[in-house]
Amino acid sequence: MKLGDLTELAARNLREAILRNSLTTLGIAVGVASLVALLSLGVGLQQLVNRSVARAGLFDTVSVRPRQNTPFGQPGGGRRNPRDAASDLVPPRVLDDAARKEIAALPNVLEVNPEERFTAEARLEPNTQLVMVAGMPPSSQNSGTLDGLMGSFFSGPDAEEVIVQGDMAKRLLNEGQPPASLLGKEITLRFAQRQALPPPSQQAASDPPNQAVGPDEEAMGFSIVPSEKNFRVIGVTPSSDSGGGPVGFNNAGIYLPLAVAEKLQVVQQSDLREMSRSGAADGVRYAALNVRASSPAAVAAIESSIAQMGFTSFSLIDVTRNLRTFFAIFDLFLGIFGSLALAVASLGIINTLVMAILERRREIGVLKALGAADRDVRQLFFAEAGVMGLAGGIFGVALGWAIGRAIQFATAVYLRRQGMNSPNIWSVPLWLVLGAVAFAVVVSLVSGIYPASRAAKLDPVEALRYE
Amino acid sequence: MDVSETQANGNGNAIRADKVSRHYQMGGATIRAVHEISLEVRAGEFLALLGASGSGKSTLLNLIAGLDRPTSGAILAQGRDLAGMTSEDLAKHRNRTIGIVFQSFQLLPRMTLEENVELPLRLAEVPRAERPGRVREALDRVGLAARVKHRPSELSGGEQQRAAIARALVNQPMILLADEPTGNLDSKTGDEIMHLIAGIHRPASGAGRTVIMVTHERALAEQYADRIVTLSDGAIAREERLR
Numbered sequence: 001m002k003l004g005d006l007t008e009l010a011a012r013n014l015r016e017a018i019l020r021n022s023l024t025t026l027g028i029a030v031g032v033a034s035l036v037a038l039l040s041l042g043v044g045l046q047q048l049v050n051r052s053v054a055r056a057g058l059f060d061t062v063s064v065r066p067r068q069n070t071p072f073g074q075p076g077g078g079r080r081n082p083r084d085a086a087s088d089l090v091p092p093r094v095l096d097d098a099a100r101k102e103i104a105a106l107p108n109v110l111e112v113n114p115e116e117r118f119t120a121e122a123r124l125e126p127n128t129q130l131v132m133v134a135g136m137p138p139s140s141q142n143s144g145t146l147d148g149l150m151g152s153f154f155s156g157p158d159a160e161e162v163i164v165q166g167d168m169a170k171r172l173l174n175e176g177q178p179p180a181s182l183l184g185k186e187i188t189l190r191f192a193q194r195q196a197l198p199p200p201s202q203q204a205a206s207d208p209p210n211q212a213v214g215p216d217e218e219a220m221g222f223s224i225v226p227s228e229k230n231f232r233v234i235g236v237t238p239s240s241d242s243g244g245g246p247v248g249f250n251n252a253g254i255y256l257p258l259a260v261a262e263k264l265q266v267v268q269q270s271d272l273r274e275m276s277r278s279g280a281a282d283g284v285r286y287a288a289l290n291v292r293a294s295s296p297a298a299v300a301a302i303e304s305s306i307a308q309m310g311f312t313s314f315s316l317i318d319v320t321r322n323l324r325t326f327f328a329i330f331d332l333f334l335g336i337f338g339s340l341a342l343a344v345a346s347l348g349i350i351n352t353l354v355m356a357i358l359e360r361r362r363e364i365g366v367l368k369a370l371g372a373a374d375r376d377v378r379q380l381f382f383a384e385a386g387v388m389g390l391a392g393g394i395f396g397v398a399l400g401w402a403i404g405r406a407i408q409f410a411t412a413v414y415l416r417r418q419g420m421n422s423p424n425i426w427s428v429p430l431w432l433v434l435g436a437v438a439f440a441v442v443v444s445l446v447s448g449i450y451p452a453s454r455a456a457k458l459d460p461v462e463a464l465r466y467e
Numbered sequence: 468m469d470v471s472e473t474q475a476n477g478n479g480n481a482i483r484a485d486k487v488s489r490h491y492q493m494g495g496a497t498i499r500a501v502h503e504i505s506l507e508v509r510a511g512e513f514l515a516l517l518g519a520s521g522s523g524k525s526t527l528l529n530l531i532a533g534l535d536r537p538t539s540g541a542i543l544a545q546g547r548d549l550a551g552m553t554s555e556d557l558a559k560h561r562n563r564t565i566g567i568v569f570q571s572f573q574l575l576p577r578m579t580l581e582e583n584v585e586l587p588l589r590l591a592e593v594p595r596a597e598r599p600g601r602v603r604e605a606l607d608r609v610g611l612a613a614r615v616k617h618r619p620s621e622l623s624g625g626e627q628q629r630a631a632i633a634r635a636l637v638n639q640p641m642i643l644l645a646d647e648p649t650g651n652l653d654s655k656t657g658d659e660i661m662h663l664i665a666g667i668h669r670p671a672s673g674a675g676r677t678v679i680m681v682t683h684e685r686a687l688a689e690q691y692a693d694r695i696v697t698l699s700d701g702a703i704a705r706e707e708r709l710r
């Protein structure tokens with residue numbers, strides 16, 4: 001039989017047992033709907049994460065550090081980045097101003113900023129908190145890192161102002177006060193400052209070893225003194241539970257203008273290591289530099305140039321690769337759960353078609369008597385399964401879309417009531433629509449294999465005798 | 468021109484059965500529904516198969532129709548051995564070479580007469596454009612042109628059987644098989660149907676058809692058939708040539 005005749009007969013057979021076939025089709029639709037709803041949620045969440053990561057401008061940032069453990073260097077701790085293997089022949093270098101200029105001159109590099117990070121004690125009477133403080137370059141104002149900022153950005157590069165992360169703000173304030181109430185207040189930061197030693201001649205004169213400068217400090221070339229400074233809170237970022245706040249490897253509790261942070265002369269974690277390596281402190285040494293590329297595509301080339309110079313680099317491109325793997329697995333799981341519903345629906349198809357065979361024995365016999373081959377009968381049942389799958393698939397996608405909309409709407413209402421902004425956590429891409437319909441048809445056809453071959457094998461003489 | 472060609476087209480055999488058997492295994496026992504029947508039906512002949520209930524008439528007819536395959540022996544339809552055919556070819560044989568009419572009409576109840584009669588054309592993959600004309604023609608021939616949109620349940624038994632005959636003839640088969648076509652009808656309606664079948668066998672104008680009709684009414688057989696073959700216990704008990 002021609003395809004046109006097959007579908008015509010199939011559609012008419014389906015119409016005849018409209019209630020049962022509609023219920024079967026509805027079963028497929030529910031299966032497809034759960035598949036679509038789950039997967040669109042997965043896709044939506046993935047897009048949400050990708051959006052916030054991309055918005056924070058983190059794909060275009062490379063962190064540069066001095067290489068530590070190489071055949072040329074002194075024994076140091078730490079694991080070696082496998083990417084450095086290719087540049088093992090390049091001797092490690094000190095991350096100084098010359099290196100900074102060299103990196104800044106690389107193609108596609110927009111800016112190079114020292115990474116200033118240190119632990120400090122923040123005080124707002126009567127509360128004190130241990131906090132990670134980071135210096136923030138002026139370019140961060142527009143990078144998206146500070147989306148949803150309350151208050152304002154630093155008034156100038158040298159302003160003695162801080163931006164406080166929302167969760168930290170809550171901890172500094174007394175119970176129940178909103179983070180925004182921190183704006184305009186003065187907070188005190190207490191930190192470890194490095195101070196240059198007095199000249200060696202003086203040291204030699206005051207013979208018994210003095211109290212302030214011990215032999216260790218002498219070896220380092222500087223001394224460490226506790227220091228504190230007051231800052232005015234000019235901005236507060238949203239707290240993490242409202243889905244906002246800075247993300248990425250520069251995450252901190254309190255942000256200072258980068259230039260201000262540099263001037264504080266805080267002891268960096270790497271100072272001791274650097275000192276023991278090069279013996280004496282002359283000129284500026286950076287623990288790390290943050291390099292901003294003009295586009296994420298340029299990151300790989302910049303990273304390899306930096307490795308050639310003798311430094312270690314790190315970018316979030318490596319991290320997002322893992323993130324993508326995570327979401328692939330996450331979607332797979334959602335897909336499996338959705339498919340289970342569809343598997344149940346396929347049992348419905350098998351049941352309906354087997355029942356149809358029992359009911360339509362005589363009809364099958366008549367068709368064969370009139371010249372239908374086994375193949376025609378088989379195809380007719382296949383067509384019926386396929387039509388149910390197609391209808392169920394289309395209806396299911398619509399239903400899944402509606403369910404997704406409902407979830408999205410309910411989440412938005414809930415989040416808004418909690419005073420948070422509601423991100424779009426749900427997305428139905430075209431590939432999902434087409435894929436779901438195709439999947440429903442394929443599952444239906446597979447379900448139709450057994451009933452169809454049973455119908456095809458029916459003995460017409462038996463079937464016609466049956467009254 | 469070879470022999471089979473002559474047989475197929477003209478005064479040769481429309482059907483030839485050669486020691487045909489159809490046995491059924493029921494538990495340990497063998498039921499010989501048809502046992503070693505040999506029979507020749509000339510093209511254009513009207514053969515009546517007579518016999519008591521259970522004598523094997525329907526079984527033999529189904530074998531000739533290609534709805535069933537013999538346990539042993541050969542059946543040739545217009546010179547071609549049905550045993551050598553694939554099930555696909557056998558389906559084509561049922562569709563093009565023969566038309567079947569049953570005692571209980573076997574119209575599909577959910578389809579209109581028109582749609583019922585169209586079925587063999589769909590199966591033969593006749594182009595859509597040709598179909599309505601041929602359906603109309605077939606229904607016209609059995610006097611049901613006015614009832615094309617009716618469903619079988621809206622028709623009398625005689626009308627249903629006439630629709631079934633239209634369906635059997637729509638593909639213009641050379642052989643018409645009828646299994647007790649008047650069995651479910653009163654005698655007056657039965658006479659009308661027999662008249663119709665006689666007209667198909669030997670029309671006023673144009674080519675006739677081979678007709679093999681199963682009946683248990685001797686009077687009908689004697690009135691219309693060229694020859695009567697009487698079956699008993701799956702074998703031929705008697706053969707009478709009337710015309």
Ligand SMILES: Nc1ncnc2c1ncn2[C@@H]1O[C@H](COP(=O)(O)OP(=O)(O)O)[C@@H](O)[C@H]1O
Pocket residue numbers: 491493498499500518519520521522523524525526527
């Ligand atoms: N599928 C079957 N299984 C067993 N016996 C059968 C089957 N079909 C027919 N028979 C037997 O074969 C014999 C002939 O049947 P049938 O050809 O229908 O007789 P008729 O048409 O002459 O009344 C009967 O005895 C019947 O019981």
Ligand SMILES: [Mg+2]
Pocket residue numbers: 524525526646
């Ligand atoms: Mg019978």
